[in-house]
Amino acid sequence: MNTNETDMDRRKFLQLACYGGAIYASGIGLAACSSTGAGKSAESDFFFVQLSDTHWGYSGPANPDARGTLPKAIAAVNALPVDPDFIVFTGDLTQLTLDTKVRRERMAEFREQVGALRVRNIRFLPGEHDASADRGDAFREFFGATHYSFDHKGVHFVALDNVSDPTGSLGDEQISWLEKDLDARSKDVPIVVLTHRPLFDLQPQWGWATRDGAKALEVLQAYPRVTVFYGHIHQENQHMTGHIPHYAARSLIFPLPAPGSGPDHLPLPWDTAQPYRGLGWREIEARGSARSIEEREHPVG
Secondary structure, three states, X not given: OOHHHHHHHHHHHHHHHHHXXXXXXXXXXXXXXXXXXOOOOXXXXXXXXXXXXXXXXXXXXXXXXXXXXXXXXXXXXXXOOOOOOEEEEEOOOEOOOOOHHHHXXXXXXXXXXXXXXOOOOEXXXXXXXHHOXXXXXXXXXXXXXXXXXXEEOOEEEEXXXXXXXXXXXXXXXXXXXXXXXXXXXXXXXOEEEEOOOOOOOOEHHHOEOOOOHHHXXXXXXXXXXXXXXXXXXXXXXXXXXXXXXXXXXXXXXXOXXXXXXXXXXOOOOOOOOOOOOOEEEEEEEEEOOOOEEEEXXXXXX
């Protein structure tokens, strides 16, 4: 396929995405979809895919197809009409085990599974199931740093680790790193934060919070164009802290109940009539010169 054909496919995809599926503008004051959004800026438009909470190694009644949902999602991503620029997994790649040998076996199997993705630029974040038992040692062996930043086509990405500390904290050292990382950026640069746990107190008694997340949010509030994407709660959820929108992702293993809807957060029962209900993944687009950040949801199955 030549370059012109690739550009045409990308423009066509972005035009379709702007009118179909579930797309939400996720930045206050940022440009939303428009009829001209896929025009002259299309060459710099991009999108990435977020998958979360695969829990590779889980076995139980909440998902009798536990070894099938991740391959289904991978096949769906590979079938997209335009390849994403990169793919990010926002934590809980594997199911918690205290057996260090089994933990590494699960991580090796997970890495083998994601090797089937056509896109090779893949970013990983740990979840507490991956990292809390050994403070991220096995995760770093298989997937690299637990927190980091990178730039892509005018957007600054920050991946935070609020799980390696078993108390669910970022820690002063990482918050200091975040301050220094952002100090080097212009206040006008769009920032996308990727994390596993919510940075705000969604349901602290369920562990749906970051103990020192308020400190990180205080740092982020100084920047006018921040969007946060996270996992952990196994369902879509939208929340604002000041001008910062936070978007939770669905899981690829089983859904969990809505925050505060009951005394506990046990997995929702498997529905044989709708076997993959509540499971899914998302595309996230950066569009136009204003770098509008938008999302589009996909179910599994």
